[in-house]
Structure formats: structure tokens, C-alpha cells
Amino acid sequence: MDLLSPAELPPTNGYSHVAAVPPDSRLVWTSGQVPFDADGNLVGPDDWEAQTRQVMTNLTAALRAGGASWREVFKLTIYVVDTSALAVVRKVRDEFVDTANPPTSSLVQVAGLFRPDVLIEIEAIAAVGRG
Numbered sequence: 001m002d003l004l005s006p007a008e009l010p011p012t013n014g015y016s017h018v019a020a021v022p023p024d025s026r027l028v029w030t031s032g033q034v035p036f037d038a039d040g041n042l043v044g045p046d047d048w049e050a051q052t053r054q055v056m057t058n059l060t061a062a063l064r065a066g067g068a069s070w071r072e073v074f075k076l077t078i079y080v081v082d083t084s085a086l087a088v089v090r091k092v093r094d095e096f097v098d099t100a101n102p103p104t105s106s107l108v109q110v111a112g113l114f115r116p117d118v119l120i121e122i123e124a125i126a127a128v129g130r131g
Contacts, residue, residue, distance in 0.1 A: 001019060001020065001021050001022065001025065001072075001074055001127050002018075002019070002020040003016035003018070003019055003074065003101050003102065003103065003104070004016060004017060004018040004019075004020065005017045005018070006018065012102075013090075014090050014093070014094065014099065014102055014105070015076075015102050015103065015104060015105035016101070016102055016103065016104050016105075017104065018104065019074035019075060019103065019104045019127075021074060021127045022127075024129065025127035025128060025129055026067075026127070026128045026129055027125060027126070027127055027128075028063065028066035028067065028068040028072075028125070028126040028127075028128055029066075029123070029124075029125050030059055030062040030063060030066070030123050030124045030125075031062070031123060032077075032079065032121040032122065032123040033055050033058035033059045033062060033121065033122055033123070034055060034058070034113070034114075034118050034120070034121050035050070035051035035052075035054040035055050035058075035118060035119070035120065036054070036058070037054065042115075042117055042118070045117055046117075046119075048085035048088045048089065048119055048120070049088050049091075049092060051118070051119050051120050052088065052089050052092040052093070052120055053092050053095075055120055055121065055122050056092060056093065056095070056096045056122070059096075059122060059124050060096065062124075063124060063126055066126070066128075067128055068126035068128050069126075070096050070097055070098070071098060072126040072127055072128055073097065073103045073124045073125070073126045074103050074104060074125060074126065074127055075103055075104045075105070075124065075125040076093075076097075076103050076104070076105045076106070076122060076123070076124050077105075077106045077108070077122065077123045077124075078093075078105065078106065078107045078108070078120070078121075078122045079108050079109075079110050079113065079120065079121040079122070080107065080108070080109055080110070080119065080120050081109070081110060081111075081112055081113060081118075081119050081120075082109065082119070083107070083109050085119070086107070089120065103124075
């Protein structure tokens with residue numbers, strides 16, 4: 001898989017513009033993960049760092065269940081209720097992704113998620129057995 005940021009596009013900050021996935025890869029999609037622990041309890045009420053870390057931990061488990069790892073993630077879609085905490089979200093995300101070769105990424109600010117105490121939801125797509 002190639003993660004690219006062509007010179008003709010604006011500079012990036014923690015993401016790549018393009019992911020080229022070879023045809024022999026098996027794709028793994030996760031559902032959007034939210035900051036609930038294995039018992040279904042919200043982690044980190046009103047705490048962006050704690051919620052983001054729990055979401056990334058949940059994504060790790062979801063990827064592993066699909067036979068993938070963070071190394072193979074080529075796309076993240078991040079939903080937040082407020083972009084003011086973007087630096088915190090990026091800091092935690094960077095503990096999981098390959099910052100030298102980051103996945104493509106979309107960040108969407110939404111009016112709200114399925115519960116008012118949930119601040120963030122993230123979904124991932126990975127390519128296993130790439131080229």
C-alpha cells in the first residue's frame with residue numbers, strides 16, 4: 001500500500017492525501033468506535049484525551065479481530081462534537097498510527113453523536129496482506 005501526499009496538493013498535518021491499495025489486499029472495515037469500555041461504560045466523561053484513548057483502544061481490538069493492525073490502516077474517519085480539542089485528538093491518535101506514514105483521514109464536526117456525553121467516534125479501514 002502506498003500512502004502519498006503529492007507536491008501539487010497542500011501540505012498535510014498528520015495525514016496522507018492518497019492511499020493506493022494493491023488488488024491482492026483483504027480490506028477490513030471497522031464500525032465507528034466510541035469511548036465505551038468492554039462493559040459498555042462511558043470512559044472519560046467530558047475528557048477528550050480519555051475518550052480518544054478509549055476509542056483508539058477499541059479500534060485496536062476491532063482491527064485485531066479482523067486480522068489487521070494499525071500498520072495496515074489506510075483510512076480514518078473521525079467524528080467530533082467540537083474541533084477545539086483537535087490537538088488532543090491528534091496527540092492520542094499519533095500514539096497509535098505510523099506518524100512517518102500516516103493514513104488518509106477525514107475529520108467531521110457534527111452537531112452531536114448518539115449520546116450527548118460522547119465527544120468522539122472513529123472508524124478505520126485497513127488493507128491486510130498488501131502488495
